[in-house]
Amino acid sequence: MDPEDLDRDPHVQFERWFADARAGGVAAPEQMALATASRAGIPSVRMVLLKGHDERGFVFFTNRSSRKGRELGENPHGAGAFYWEPPHRQVRIEGKVETISEDESSAYFQTRPRESRVSAWASPQSEPLRSRDELERLVADAERRFVDVEDVPLPPFWGGYRIVPSVIEFWQGQASRLHDRVRYERDGGSWHRERLAP
Known part of the structure; x- marks a missing residue:
């Protein structure tokens, strides 16, 4: 996998890989490991379900008074990871996390x-x-x-969040363990791509 083989827009590339995972029979490809951290920087991670994705980011829903909701209130940054087997692929995202509107949350809740x-x-x-x-x-x-x-x-304490990514990394596993990794990093209004060592 060469960086030039991937779309210049990581959101388009994610949609391609997500569609491949669905078509390939991956059970629940929308499962995402979500990492948050307290104000003191103490991390925690759990599985959530991706409920939407577009050029704005990656959306999930939860109780805002849960541990993750409280942590996001203190430290609005998060990271997510998807792993699909087969096709032996991983996508990692990092960025700021914002709350979505009550109208969007209510529409999904219904x-x-x-x-x-x-x-x-x-x-x-x-x-x-x-x-x-x-x-x-x-x-x-x-x-x-x-x-x-x-x-x-919709309960007043329940709603959606959007991870607005500044980094998106695509990982393609190889039998040799010389895995292919391509990282996209936001550079102003555009994305910069580069290959990473496995």
Whole structure:
């Protein structure tokens, strides 16, 4: 893989590789490892689902009072990683993270199954629970709250984020372990490409 083989726009290149992963039967190619860090720089990582991508960045949704939401409130930078096997490819992204509008969040929220919308209201994400029973009671309480509500609304503490990348790296694994790596780095309004050692 040569840098010149890839599109000049890393967003276009990502879409190509993402489509290849889907077409190749990768289970849940939208799974993304998301890394955030506290104000003190202590990192944490977890899996989220990519729910949108365009030239503005990579979108995911979560409870804003969760650990990742709190960390992004303190330190609005993040990194994401996708790994697809086959075709033995990885994409890494790094950049600032911004909240998306309430209208965008609400539009996505309404596409979720009703049970998932109720669960978003019920779960105090990342907070300690005494038992599974406590969680199930919270869900039952939320079900009663919305029993006559057809369109469960967006919770005020839930919504989307967009990673606005300054770096996007494409990695193609090789049997020799002399893997191909190409990094795109934003340089003003354009992208600079370069090959990296494996």
